[in-house]
Amino acid sequence: MKSTYLVALAMSVSMCVGGLAHGADVAADAATDADKAALRKLVDATCGTCHGANGRSVSPTFPNLAAQQAPYIELQLKAFKDQSRADPDAQAYMWGMAAQLSDAKISALAGYFAAQPAPPGRGGNSALVAQGKHVFEEGVPARQIPPCASCHGAHAEGMATFPRLAGQHAPYLLKQLLVIQSVLRTAPVMHGVIKDLTRDQMQAVVAYLESI
């Protein structure tokens, strides 16, 4: 009798705990689904409007985000939010966009776009592309400019907070080089690296990067 009671008690406790655990799982799933739905809505109705829902933008004013390094996206969104990235387009578009993003949302967005398939390269002027490839891989020793590949990766795939550059819109990349060089956009490592990069060299390297 006593053992029956104990078994019943154990079963009850087990069911109860199991139920609670199940309930917790359901709640977690629901939260996950709700988060996923909220993320999807944010991507479709907000980010995707300029950057494309799949992270591939139409206008070169807006960068592709597909396959971008997640830590880089996070860093940039936080820099927009605290207004430490202050180039003209950052102010015009992204300061507002990032103002109300929580750290969790920033992290989720970074993960979402990083997981999208990379944009394909688009071929350009072959001579310019070849010149750009040389700058990217070898740097410009005469001007003490190191190879871009040393931080951005051999295939310009990026690494952590060093952004992916492959397949990016050339006009966007050129604009970033210019605003970094003029210190409208703060990027401490890059300021030193590209201070003597010429406009022609910039145009060559961005043509190469867009093509791969």
Added chain:
Amino acid sequence: MTRMRQLWSFRRILPWLGLGLCVSLTTPAWAVPSFARQTGMACAACHTVFPELTPFGREFKLNGYVLDNIKQVTGIDISAHETLALNSIPPISLMAQISYTRTRTALPDSTIGGAAAKDGDLLFPQQVSFFYAGKVADGLGAFIQLTYDGVGDSFGFDNTDIRYAHHLSFGGSNDNTHSVIVGVTLNNNPTVQDVWNTTPAWGVPYSGSSIAPGAITSAKIDSGAGGFGQNVGGLGVYVWLDDHFYAEITDYTSAIRGGAHPLDSTQSNVVSGSAPYWRLAYEQRWDRNSLSVGAFGLNAGLHPGLQGTTNTALAGVTDKFRDTAADVQYQFIGENHLATAMATYISERQTLDASVLDGFAANVHNNLKTLKLTGEYYYQRKIGGTVGYFSTTGSSDTLLYPAAPVAGSANNGPDTNGYLLEVNYLPWLNTKLQAQYVGYQKFNGQKTNYDGSGRNASDNNTMYLLVWLNF
């Protein structure tokens, strides 16, 4: 037609021609810093140069004006459903227009025969508008404009577009996913809900003189404040598929402010039943370019009601207007150079059973054809200009288009055409200094002595200077 009847018609219509003179060129104008306040984005995100929309601006509007990046006052119910999402700062803004108009030849004095009015007129202001423009709740947004009109010295309800939009995705993996916005619009001016600048409510010129002579007629859908604008209310649905296809149908009926309510024979041009408006468009975007091709139209049956001093009952046969239009818009939005080309063609077929019966029109069947061509260029959104051509041709009608000084037509024809030149300087994105010149090759039917009182079309050529502030 007897001479008595001609005079009778003329006397009845003249005051309305005068009114038409005042309002026909009044182009509603909007640009709304409250959207910038709500989104935290500069004007340049949504506008090439206000009020013309960029592709992003079109998306913002189609999404219901709800994109917000400011702190929200929120509420939820016991099931955690959102019951309130209110901007902590109300999206309110102000617009002011101060203008100076001078016609090539002074207009006649309104009272003393043979005398001329002062040549050159300063309107301080031409118009001041208050806006609530932004999010109301999740998915629900409003654009509501209240305007003080410097010519009428009156304050009234202006353009309004309240819309709800819902975003859906369907389909398979990323590349096969379809995106669709389904929306509902409640508005008071056909095409005020549109997102391209080739439709009349947002068309060129974005601002024009409110006192220079205006053409004797225009298609119903193109008549703005002199026609359906703010005199109707419509409920419509739209879809925007994959950022390419747009389709909308909105049904309008009369919503005239002031005067007799319920509407009766003392009101003018009252919609019989409802007037459906439709819109189809396709947009393609590539690189920094966007190209849209579309069509739109409106079918309306109207009771003439009060015309001049004659009241007619809102019953029996009606005047029917069938407007059909095609439009094309191309935009290039570069870092330094911005260019837009636009074309709109509107064909209106009128069947004026009621007006003929009541003696307001001579012909049962009339038509109007309107063409507008516009090219714009801006450098760095700071300085630029517009070149435009406009033309209206149509059938003559001795009663609809009678001879009268300045506003009338000696040959009873509506044909008007000319050109528009505009230079704009924007020291800031929300401030426009404008010099505009409108030149007429033909006005109300003819080039010379078009009104039968010796006035030539070119006498109405208009220089218009404008200071336009939004804040």
